[in-house]
Amino acid sequence: xxxxxxxxxxxxxxxxxxxxxxxxxxxxxxxxxxxxxxxxxxxxxxxxxxxxxxxxxxxxxxxxxxxxxxxxxxxxxxxxxxxxxxxxxxxxxxxxxxxxxxxxxxxxxxxxxxxxxxxxxxxxxxxxxxxxxxxxxxxxxxxxxxxxxxxxxxxxxxxxxxxxxxxxxxxxxxxxxxxxxxxxxxxxxxxxxxxxxxxxxxxxxxxxxxxxxxxxxxxxxxxxxxxxxxxxxxxxxxxxxxxxxxxxxxxxxxxxxxxxxxxxxxxxxxxxxxxxxxxxxxxxxxxxxxxxxxxxxxxxxxxxxxxxxxxxxxxxxxxxxxxxxxxxxxxxxxxxxxxxxxxxxxxxxxxxxxxxxxxxxxxxxxxxxxxxxxxxxxxxxxxxxxxxxxxxxxxxxxxxxxxxxxxxxxxxxxxxxxxxxxxxxxxxxxxxxxxxxxxxxxxxxxxxxxxxxxxxxxxxxxxxxxxxxxxxxxxxxxxxxxxxxxxxxxxxxxxxxxxxxxxxxxxxxxxxxxxxxxxxxxxxxxxxxxxxxxxxxxxxxxxxxxxxxxxxxxxxxxxxxxxxxxxxxxxxxxxxxxxxxxxxxxxxxxxxxxxxxxxxxxxxxxxxxxxxxxxxxxxxxxxxxxxxxxxxx
Ligand code: PRX
Numbered sequence: 001x002x003x004x005x006x007x008x009x010x011x012x013x014x015x016x017x018x019x020x021x022x023x024x025x026x027x028x029x030x031x032x033x034x035x036x037x038x039x040x041x042x043x044x045x046x047x048x049x050x051x052x053x054x055x056x057x058x059x060x061x062x063x064x065x066x067x068x069x070x071x072x073x074x075x076x077x078x079x080x081x082x083x084x085x086x087x088x089x090x091x092x093x094x095x096x097x098x099x100x101x102x103x104x105x106x107x108x109x110x111x112x113x114x115x116x117x118x119x120x121x122x123x124x125x126x127x128x129x130x131x132x133x134x135x136x137x138x139x140x141x142x143x144x145x146x147x148x149x150x151x152x153x154x155x156x157x158x159x160x161x162x163x164x165x166x167x168x169x170x171x172x173x174x175x176x177x178x179x180x181x182x183x184x185x186x187x188x189x190x191x192x193x194x195x196x197x198x199x200x201x202x203x204x205x206x207x208x209x210x211x212x213x214x215x216x217x218x219x220x221x222x223x224x225x226x227x228x229x230x231x232x233x234x235x236x237x238x239x240x241x242x243x244x245x246x247x248x249x250x251x252x253x254x255x256x257x258x259x260x261x262x263x264x265x266x267x268x269x270x271x272x273x274x275x276x277x278x279x280x281x282x283x284x285x286x287x288x289x290x291x292x293x294x295x296x297x298x299x300x301x302x303x304x305x306x307x308x309x310x311x312x313x314x315x316x317x318x319x320x321x322x323x324x325x326x327x328x329x330x331x332x333x334x335x336x337x338x339x340x341x342x343x344x345x346x347x348x349x350x351x352x353x354x355x356x357x358x359x360x361x362x363x364x365x366x367x368x369x370x371x372x373x374x375x376x377x378x379x380x381x382x383x384x385x386x387x388x389x390x391x392x393x394x395x396x397x398x399x400x401x402x403x404x405x406x407x408x409x410x411x412x413x414x415x416x417x418x419x420x421x422x423x424x425x426x427x428x429x430x431x432x433x434x435x436x437x438x439x440x441x442x443x444x445x446x447x448x449x450x451x452x453x454x455x456x457x458x459x460x461x462x463x464x465x466x467x468x469x470x471x472x473x474x475x476x477x478x479x480x481x482x483x484x485x486x487x488x489x490x491x492x493x494x495x496x497x498x499x500x501x502x503x504x505x506x507x508x509x510x511x512x513x514x515x516x517x518x519x520x521x522x523x524x525x526x527x528x529x530x531x532x533x534x535x536x537x538x539x540x541x542x543x544x545x546x547x548x549x550x551x552x553x554x555x556x557x558x559x560x561x562x563x564x565x566x567x568x569x570x571x572x573x574x575x576x577x578x579x580x581x582x583x584x585x586x587x588x589x590x591x592x593x594x595x596x597x598x599x600x601x602x603x604x605x606x607x608x609x610x611x612x613x614x615x616x617x618x619x620x621x622x623x624x625x626x627x628x629x630x631x632x633x
Contacts, residue, residue, distance in 0.1 A: 005404045008404055012420040012421045016421070019421070020047070020048075023261050029051050030230040035049050043469070043470040048234070048257040048261065053231070054132065055296065058260050060095055063275075068089035070302075070304065072304055075306075076306060076310070076323060077308075077309035091128075094121075096224050098122075100226050107160055111135045111136070112137070112138055113126070114138045114156055115137060116149060117176075118164055118309060119167075120199070120309065123307075124295055127238075132228050138158065139291070140286060141287060143578040145576035146574070147183070148576060150184075155249070163196055163197070164197040165202045177205065194207075194212065196212065197214040232257075234256070235256050236253050236459075240288055242390075243511030251458055254455060258454075263296050264301065266419070270362075270419065271297070272331065272402060273297075273298060278328055279297075279333070280323060281294045281332070281334075282334045283365075294307065317345035317346060317349040320334075321380075325353040328357040332358060333361075333362040337537065339375075342376075355382065358380070359382070360384070363384060383410070384410075386400075388495055395419075397418065397444075398419065398424070413494055416493070426441075426443065426487055427442050427476060432473035445472075445476070447476070447478055447479075448477040482502065503542060506538040507539070515581065516528050518571045518575040519581075522570040523549075524550070528545065531545075533608055541582040544567070544585065545630075551586070560586060568581065591627065593619060
């Protein structure tokens with residue numbers, strides 16, 4: 001008898017260890033786990049300890065024998081007009097070659113390898129080769145600039161950095177190497193080596209003996225045989241930095257065995273991808289979606305995965321759908337913002353290609369508004385499945401698990417129901433009491449322990465892990481997602497936005513503090529507040545309000561515009577273009593409470609044309625009106 005979703009979800013919580021023991025059989029183990037979930041040190045949870053495995057083995061080696069001639073990586077760049085198919089057998093050799101190269105540069109088990117890479121096969125190969133050696137990768141999104149990169153280098157302390165001369169976006173070459181060189185000048189940590197993939201897109205300075213050419217070193221290791229290093233299931237596989245309330249990025253640390261098991265299970269229960277099929281996830285390896293569903297999830301399942309470098313609209317809005325037809329994509333994963341971009345294009349683009357191979361389209365990263373959901377589902381005639389999760393969790397918290405129960409309804413505006421192993425609760429922000437009545441707003445929380453695949457800790461900072469995620473609710477041992485939510489009578493959740501200062505720009509997670517710190521680096525700026533403002537295309541955009549050290553310098557509109565552009569350039573240099581505010585508005589005073597706390601929610605309300613709410617604590621009652629007047633200028 002097949003179990004319903006409700007039965008299986010219940011069982012995953014009440015018979016937790018038996019459930020996850022069964023799920024653990026989805027991956028290869030060099031030695032079986034001794035313990036399923038070690039909860040002896042809450043809020044930490046250690047999954048599958050005593051078990052020996054390797055992520056690269058599960059993603060590559062075990063398929064190289066059975067499906068060696070099948071495509072593993074399909075690389076498509078509309079930026080450089082390149083298409084390349086790498087089979088599992090070829091990938092097996094390439095990861096060994098790269099592992100030998102990294103080993104020759106001194107990388108050993110537990111060492112960190114930082115990647116600052118565009119979307120090219122070498123990036124995925126370097127990730128796989130790193131975990132093959134039992135080393136730990138940390139991919140930094142290519143949209144981040146020198147200062148943010150430097151802070152990540154200092155935190156992760158990598159032995160080696162893998163980079164490329166440049167990326168490309170919309171036909172515009174974006175040099176990477178000079179940004180990395182600048183970051184290394186700013187960082188206090190010194191790396192042994194930089195491995196440079198030269199795509200011949202941009203000139204790149206080389207600093208021997210630190211900088212090593214990828215092609216030259218590869219030529220020395222073409223036939224290398226490097227066995228997988230068997231590591232404990234709890235051994236870290238990667239660090240991925242994400243934004244929080246403070247300016248200092250958090251290094252989300254992921255394990256090995258729990259992650260592999262969770263991804264393998266999610267591929268069947270949620271994404272329903274089968275070995276031999278093709279997965280198209282149009283994210284970037286610099287984000288968690290890329291880690292889990294461009295790289296590890298599909299490969300662990302024995303699927304081909306498409307690495308796409310380019311825009312969704314170039315050469316035209318049919319490009320993704322042409323890939324679906326050409327490579328018989330069965331599962332596709334994108335973001336609501338990308339769909340809103342397509343919606344503005346010629347709808348005929350969507351009808352031009354044969355999409356019969358496609359089973360469903362998954363969207364994640366930000367709220368999926370109903371009009372966008374309806375539009376795309378009608379345009380392509382396929383089920384659209386929302387899924388809600390975080391860098392911290394590594395795989396969906398909420399979705400509709402059609403791989404468990406095919407007839408579960410989806411609801412527009414709701415990502416769905418708790419996924420297997422997640423004990424999701426809604427808690428009252430002030431009291432921590434559980435909210436059980438339908439349609440009551442609360443903070444989305446997850447009862448201890450988190451299922452496998454979720455963050456183990458913050459890299460190098462257990463205390464921050466506890467104080468950030470586990471200390472909000474004194475009456476419950478619960479993980480705080482920092483998202484508001486409500487639940488309907490049928491148990492479907494609706495996500496209402498963040499409770500903290502994290503914003504979501506085109507599905508990219510950013511901290512307003514990070515942007516404020518970047519703007520503060522501008523010599524003319526005395527003080528600044530950044531808020532996320534609703535945007536019909538990107539979901540949210542950052543808006544900055546700055547008080548100048550000397551306001552008399554910007555008398556004319558031209559002076560104002562010039563300074564605004566200059567402040568934006570500072571953000572580009574410090575943080576990267578991803579964090580560039582939509583506008584920088586100069587004001588005389590920022591709205592604060594009498595105790596000096598910025599009234600961010602009031603600023604945000606004014607920007608969105610809403611009522612600013614209770615302002616009894618405001619220090620200068622004219623501050624908001626001034627801000628509003630400046631906004632209109
Ligand atoms: O606020 C939620 C929003 O994005 C945050 C996590 O972003 P990130 O760490 O980049 O991970 C993205 C993984 C898909 C969440 O705290 N978010 C993510 N997915 C959804 C969402 N909000 C609403 N609906 C979603 N499906």
